[in-house]
Amino acid sequence: MSDVFRRTPMRATRRGVLGYSIAASSALALAACSGDGGDGEVDIEGQSTGAMEDFTADMQFTATEAFTLPLLWTDWPELPIKDSWQIFDEIEKRTNVKFDLTNVPFSDVEEKRSLLISAGDAPTVIPLIYTGDESSFVSSGAILPISDYVEHMPNFQKYVEEWDLGDMIENLKQADGKYYMVPGLQEVSVPVFTLIIRKDVFDAVGAGVPETWDDMREALLKIKQEYPDSRPLADGFESASLLNFASHAWGARAGWGFGNGMVDDGSGGLAYTAASAEYKEMVEFFRGLVEDGLVDTESFTADNDGSGGGSVAEKFANETVFAASGSAGTAIEFEQALVETVGEGNFEVLQIAPPGGPAGQQVEPRNFWNGFMLSSEITESEHFLATLQFLDWLYYNPDAREMLRWGVLDETYTKDADGNIEIDPDHSLKAFNINLDGTTDIQEDLGWSNNVFADSTESRTLKESYNTESFVAYMDTVLSTRTPRDPYPPAPLDELELERASLLATPLQDTVDTNTLKFILGERDIAEWDDYVSELEAQGLADYLDLINGARERFEEENS
Amino acid sequence: MVTETSAKNPTKPTGRVPRKQQETTGRRVFVAVNATLLVLLCVVMLYPFVTVLAQSFSSAGAINAGKVNLLPVDFNVDTYAAVMSNGTFWRNYGNTVLYTVVGTSIAMALTTTYAYVLSKKHLKGRNTLIGIAVFTMFFNGGLVPNYVLISSLGMTNTLWAIVLPNAVSVFNLLVMKSFFEHLPKDIEEAAQIDGLGWYGIFGRIVLPLSKAMIATMVLFYSVQYWNDWFLAFLYLDKTELFPVTLFLRNLIAGASTTTSEGAAATGSTTALLSTNIQAVTMILTVIPILCVYPFVQRYFVSGIMLGSVKG
Numbered sequence: 059m060s061d062v063f064r065r066t067p068m069r070a071t072r073r074g075v076l077g078y079s080i081a082a083s084s085a086l087a088l089a090a091c092s093g094d095g096g097d098g099e100v101d102i103e104g105q106s107t108g109a110m111e112d113f114t115a116d117m118q119f120t121a122t123e124a125f126t127l128p129l130l131w132t133d134w135p136e137l138p139i140k141d142s143w144q145i146f147d148e149i150e151k152r153t154n155v156k157f158d159l160t161n162v163p164f165s166d167v168e169e170k171r172s173l174l175i176s177a178g179d180a181p182t183v184i185p186l187i188y189t190g191d192e193s194s195f196v197s198s199g200a201i202l203p204i205s206d207y208v209e210h211m212p213n214f215q216k217y218v219e220e221w222d223l224g225d226m227i228e229n230l231k232q233a234d235g236k237y238y239m240v241p242g243l244q245e246v247s248v249p250v251f252t253l254i255i256r257k258d259v260f261d262a263v264g265a266g267v268p269e270t271w272d273d274m275r276e277a278l279l280k281i282k283q284e285y286p287d288s289r290p291l292a293d294g295f296e297s298a299s300l301l302n303f304a305s306h307a308w309g310a311r312a313g314w315g316f317g318n319g320m321v322d323d324g325s326g327g328l329a330y331t332a333a334s335a336e337y338k339e340m341v342e343f344f345r346g347l348v349e350d351g352l353v354d355t356e357s358f359t360a361d362n363d364g365s366g367g368g369s370v371a372e373k374f375a376n377e378t379v380f381a382a383s384g385s386a387g388t389a390i391e392f393e394q395a396l397v398e399t400v401g402e403g404n405f406e407v408l409q410i411a412p413p414g415g416p417a418g419q420q421v422e423p424r425n426f427w428n429g430f431m432l433s434s435e436i437t438e439s440e441h442f443l444a445t446l447q448f449l450d451w452l453y454y455n456p457d458a459r460e461m462l463r464w465g466v467l468d469e470t471y472t473k474d475a476d477g478n479i480e481i482d483p484d485h486s487l488k489a490f491n492i493n494l495d496g497t498t499d500i501q502e503d504l505g506w507s508n509n510v511f512a513d514s515t516e517s518r519t520l521k522e523s524y525n526t527e528s529f530v531a532y533m534d535t536v537l538s539t540r541t542p543r544d545p546y547p548p549a550p551l552d553e554l555e556l557e558r559a560s561l562l563a564t565p566l567q568d569t570v571d572t573n574t575l576k577f578i579l580g581e582r583d584i585a586e587w588d589d590y591v592s593e594l595e596a597q598g599l600a601d602y603l604d605l606i607n608g609a610r611e612r613f614e615e616e617n618s
Numbered sequence: 619m620v621t622e623t624s625a626k627n628p629t630k631p632t633g634r635v636p637r638k639q640q641e642t643t644g645r646r647v648f649v650a651v652n653a654t655l656l657v658l659l660c661v662v663m664l665y666p667f668v669t670v671l672a673q674s675f676s677s678a679g680a681i682n683a684g685k686v687n688l689l690p691v692d693f694n695v696d697t698y699a700a701v702m703s704n705g706t707f708w709r710n711y712g713n714t715v716l717y718t719v720v721g722t723s724i725a726m727a728l729t730t731t732y733a734y735v736l737s738k739k740h741l742k743g744r745n746t747l748i749g750i751a752v753f754t755m756f757f758n759g760g761l762v763p764n765y766v767l768i769s770s771l772g773m774t775n776t777l778w779a780i781v782l783p784n785a786v787s788v789f790n791l792l793v794m795k796s797f798f799e800h801l802p803k804d805i806e807e808a809a810q811i812d813g814l815g816w817y818g819i820f821g822r823i824v825l826p827l828s829k830a831m832i833a834t835m836v837l838f839y840s841v842q843y844w845n846d847w848f849l850a851f852l853y854l855d856k857t858e859l860f861p862v863t864l865f866l867r868n869l870i871a872g873a874s875t876t877t878s879e880g881a882a883a884t885g886s887t888t889a890l891l892s893t894n895i896q897a898v899t900m901i902l903t904v905i906p907i908l909c910v911y912p913f914v915q916r917y918f919v920s921g922i923m924l925g926s927v928k929g
Contacts, residue, residue: 169851
């Protein structure tokens with residue numbers, strides 16, 4: 059044994075050299091491959107096998123020659139692909155395009171996606187891309203700069219214009235002035251997560267539905283008087299959800315929405331939100347709530363399983379919590395829990411518009427939903443143009459969107475003259491509590507309304523067709539009484555900057571997250587706020603600001 | 619003097635007795651502490667398992683309400699029925715069995731032969747062969763180069779991507795090598811004199827003498843293959859090829875990785891996965907490999923070479 063270990067290091071070095079040279083050469087090979095995709099000298103007209111000559115917006119795409127399209131498919135644990143699924147056959151029937159799936163388990167989808175892209179083995183179509191997901195792949199050249207080709211996507215262009223999303227699309231640009239993903243477009247966008255309240259209790263104590271955070275504070279105080287043992291406000295997502303939608307009322311950014319931590323400083327530049335007076339004011343407000351015993355602090359620190367319901371639903375049911383963050387789904391969970399304890403008909407749960415604050419009645423900026431990226435290998439495919447047309451149809455054509463949500467017209471759903479959609483009596487859509495008596499579920503059994511495609515692009519009508527009346531009412535309230543914040547000024551970083559930014563931003567955000575919670579929970583004296591800001595400065599806040607503002611100025615110059 | 623001595627003498631035994639008593643008390647304390655510690659350790663190990671077992675027989679409502687601890691609440695076997703009627707689960711389960719059996723067989727064939735060769739000190743280039751193996755303990759190409767390698771060998775989406783990369787565990791190899799080194803040379807020499815060649819010696823003398831070691835290694839390898847999900851995650855792209863561990867991981871980690879707003883929102887539109895389904899899948903997945911332990915355990919403790927050499 060000792061012999062083994064004595065001799066190893068010598069041999070190791072020799073082989074180490076060999077190993078490193080292999081690794082280096084494969085990296086070079088990858089770089090060489092990836093270079094092909096980025097040079098922009100692509101003859102798309104010559105790669106038009108299967109493409110339609112006169113493809114325009116709102117028309118059915120059917121490939122003139124059938125072809126197969128590799129697709130990265132995420133397997134949701136509760137929604138496995140079944141043999142009975144109709145979706146792939148129906149898409150093929152309508153478009154002559156067959157998908158070749160690469161299945162990735164949802165649990166580790168990001169890792170596998172990175173691996174496949176880095177190894178140059180990614181399928182052509184990479185769906186479920188949210189804005190920002192693409193940044194880390196831009197420099198590798200493995201992803202197609204799709205902005206060079208959107209002229210071949212008439213539906214996309216039409217709805218960007220019709221729904222007034224042009225400025226937001228501009229913000230997708232990376233440091234090289236191109237964008238690498240196309241997002242899911244939303245005709246209207248409302249915060250998915252907001253406050254869920256026990257409306258009957260709010261009414262009973264005479265508080266009504268709070269329109270601002272000050273109203274909310276008063277309401278919580280009244281409830282606390284009525285229910286002394288309660289801690290009426292909770293957040294089942296370690297405070298990240300609450301701070302996210304609340305921060306906009308102060309003009310700050312926090313929690314899930316913290317992003318790169320940058321907000322408009324009012325003079326064209328960017329400022330770090332977590333060191334701002336607005337952020338401090340927000341922290342002080344919640345600190346006040348905690349001091350008055352109005353917050354279920356346990357839910358701020360307890361690990362959650364991602365559902366955010368769990369123990370908060372239990373507290374909701376036991377009337378120790380009366381307002382908590384959540385989505386429409388969380389509201390249903392709370393209702394189910396309340397039926398068990400309070401009894402059906404004895405309560406009213408309401409998803410309310412996020413309360414306003416010092417910055418006005420404003421909510422998060424309008425959002426895109428998930429879209430897709432294309433592997434740059436597509437530039438070598440003879441079906442390049444046809445693929446673009448097909449994806450344009452699939453992601454942005456209203457008929458395609460309706461199909462992806464509801465299935466086949468007159469088979470799984472019907473539509474009246476006014477365009478109102480009704481599910482077929484034999485079918486159900488359990489995920490949205492629709493026609494539970496139906497024998498075949500259009501999602502579980504047929505593959506419609508699946509998470510990979512169905513949520514992406516939605517018109518207001520389509521969104522309203524499957525959501526509950528209460529969610530539609532919530533949407534109407536938000537759209538009529540709140541203004542979306544202006545989008546955060548873009549400051550795209552190049553490859554080196556990106557690396558530096560992540561080195562700087564991660565420790566900064568850790569400090570912010572930890573101390574925000576400490577201040578709110580009263581574990582740190584608010585008088586130490588300046589010390590906290592100095593801590594951020596000691597961690598390179600100034601460098602980070604210079605970096606981002608530099609990128610911001612460059613972007614302004616290049617795009618003005 | 620005499621009196622002094624005689625006076626001293628009686629003290630000797632009295633001096634010894636307390637020491638003996640001390641030893642016994644010390645030992646008793648040791649045994650008690652030892653037992654307590656081991657029992658505690660046992661409880662710590664068993665508690666989560668028992669809880670999962672109890673959850674697997676309970677209703678989702680009871681679990682979410684935090685009522686299930688050591689005993690099932692709202693006892694039912696519906697979840698078992700539901701999980702067992704899932705086609706993907708069984709298909710993946712079958713894959714796991716296949717990968718484990720094929721993988722363990724290949725691994726055992728490679729490891730035993732490699733280790734046996736390495737145990738012969740007169741072998742030329744022995745140190746190089748050992749070096750090659752040990753090198754891989756400290757260095758590897760990294761994730762992407764490994765992926766590119768397996769992919770260019772055409773092994774992605776095949777059984778080979780799962781069974782070959784870890785077929786020789788260097789740790790197992792070294793343990794086995796030193797075990798073979800300690801087999802008495804006399805037996806092999808005797809066999810040689812009786813006319814057996816190297817393969818005959820290896821197959822008919824060495825292997826039968828190494829049953830305990832082989833059983834242990836089979837256990838190590840089969841547990842490794844049974845539990846592995848990472849290679850499958852890297853190299854397999856088709857759900858029907860996944861092992862059950864990947865199915866399980868998706869079920870459990872998939873339900874708890876919804877930390878971003880987007881993911882949480884999509885999670886909220888679909889039925890959230892119940893804890894009891896996770897529990898049942900866990901139980902069904904670990905039971906077979908758990909059952910192997912009692913059968914192999916005796917080899918862990920049995921004497922290895924008793925009575926094999928006479929005179």
